[in-house]
Amino acid sequence: MRITMIGTGYVGLVSGACFADFGHRVTCVDTDAAKIAALHRGEMPIFEPGLDQLVEASVKAGRLDFQTDLAGPVGEADAVFIAVGTPSRRGDGHADLSYVHAAAREIAAALKGFTVVVTKSTVPVGTGDEVERIIRETNPNADVAVASNPEFLREGAAIRDFKHPDRIVVGTDDERARKAMGEVYRPLYLNQAPIMYTERRTAELIKYAANAFLATKITFINEIADLSEKVGADVQEVARGIGLDNRIGSKFLNAGPGFGGSCFPKDTRALVKTALDHDVPLRIVEAVLAVNDNRKRAMARKVAAAVGGNLRGKTVAVLGLTFKPETDDMREAPSIPLITGLLDLGAQVRAYDPVGMELAKHDLPDIAYAVDPYDCAKGADALVIVTEWVQFRALDLVRLKQEMAHPVIVDLRNIYRRDEMKALGFIYESVGRGDI
Ligand code: NAD
Incomplete structure (x- = not known):
C-alpha cells in the first residue's frame, strides 16, 4: 500500500x-x-x-x-x-x-x-x-x-x-x-x-474514554497514597492487593507526583469540554483534573516539609525532568510545576535528566543543569526523584550521600526501599508509605 x-x-x-x-x-x-x-x-x-x-x-x-x-x-x-x-x-x-x-x-x-x-x-x-x-x-x-x-x-x-x-x-x-x-x-x-x-464517532470517543479512565486510575491511587501516609499504610501493598483482582488489574496503580505528559492532561480537559457542550458533565473526570493539578504543586510543599518546612536559600537537586522515562518529551511534565513551586518557596534548583535537559531549558530557564546525578547532588539540602529513569534505580547511594550537604531524599516514584535508605542514614520520604 x-x-x-x-x-x-x-x-x-x-x-x-x-x-x-x-x-x-x-x-x-x-x-x-x-x-x-x-x-x-x-x-x-x-x-x-x-x-x-x-x-x-x-x-x-x-x-x-x-x-x-x-x-x-x-x-x-x-x-x-x-x-x-x-x-x-x-x-x-x-x-x-x-x-x-x-x-x-x-x-x-x-x-x-x-x-x-x-x-x-x-x-x-x-x-x-x-x-x-x-x-x-x-x-x-x-x-x-x-x-x-x-x-x-x-x-x-x-x-x-x-x-x-x-x-x-x-x-x-x-x-x-x-x-x-x-x-x-x-x-x-x-x-x-x-x-x-x-462507527466513526464511537472510535473517536474510545480514545478519550481510555485516556480519561487511565488518568482516573492514577489519580485514584494517588489519593489512596495520601490516605496511606496519614493512617500508616503502604500504598504499594494496597495497590498490589487490589491490582491482583482481575476486575481492577495491576497496571497504572503506581502512586507518584501526578500525571502529566502530552496526552492525559490535554485529553481529559478536552473530554470534559466536549461533555459540557452536550450538557453531560463528567464529574469524575472533572475531579480527576482538579485533584491532579493541585497535586503537582503540593509535591513542592512535600519537599519543603522534608527539610523542616523552609526552603529559602536551600539547594534542591532534582533527578528526572521528562514526564516519564525513555522519552525526551517535556510537555506538561510534573517536574515543571514542582520545580516552579520549589523556586517560589525560595529554593535554588539543580536538575539532571538523561535526555530531557535540552527541551527542559525552554520551560525551566532559571535553574542549573548538572552533568550526572552526583554532580546534581553536590551540596544539596535535598534530592528529589521525579522521573524513574532506570539509571536512577541503582545509584551509588554512599557516594550520593557524600556529595550532599544534608542527606534528605524525596522519592516521588517509590523506587527505593525505606529500610535500606534509613540504614544508610538518609532522611527518606516517599509517596504513600506511612509510618505509624
Ligand atoms: P507532535 O507535536 O510530536 O507532532 C505533530 C507534528 O505535526 C509536528 O511535527 C508538526 O510540525 C506537524 N504538523 C502540524 N501541522 C501540519 C500540517 N498541516 N502538515 C504537516 N505537518 C504538520 O505531536 P504527537 O505527540 O505526535 O501527537 C500527534 C497526535 O497524536 C495528537 O493528537 C496526540 O494527542 C495524538 N497521540 C499522541 C500520543 C503520544 O504519545 N505522543 C499517543 C497517542 C496519540
Missing part, C-alpha cells in the same frame, strides 16, 4: 516507520522543515528507543522517505493519515483543531483516485464529520472516505506498542475504507492484532 503520514512527530514518525517496516511504501510529511532536514541527514528529531534503526532500515530499503510538501505523496496514496498535534486550545481547554483542519484542506486539494483519509490524531467526537465536510467543500470531486483510527502507543515503548497493540480501533461505515484499513494492518494479523471496527 502507499501511505502518506501528515505530521512527523512522536506518533507520525513512529507510525510511518512501523508501516514501512510492515512492507508498505510510506512518505512522512511535516511542515517543520528543520525536522524533515534532520531526517534526511539520518538524525531523529525525537528520542524514542529503537526508532533510529527502524527508520534507517526502511529508508535504505526504499520504503520510507520524508517531505515538506504533501501534494505529490497524497496524490499517490491509498491511505493518508493525519497525525498532527491537537494541543489544548489557549484559554478554554478545548482541543485545538486548527492543525487538523488545515491538514484536511491541504489534503483535499491534492487527492487523486480513491483515498482513505484517516485521523490518527486524538480528536473530539465529530471531528471526522468536520474533516469530511472540509474535504468535500474544498474538492467536491474527491473520491474519499474519512475514517478514525486513534493511536494508543506510549512514548518510550512506542515501537513495541505499535507492533503489538492490545487493539486497533477503526471507525468507519464505508466498506472500501474498511477493506483498505484491513490491508494497512494485515501484517499484524500474525500477531493476532484484534482489529475492532466501529
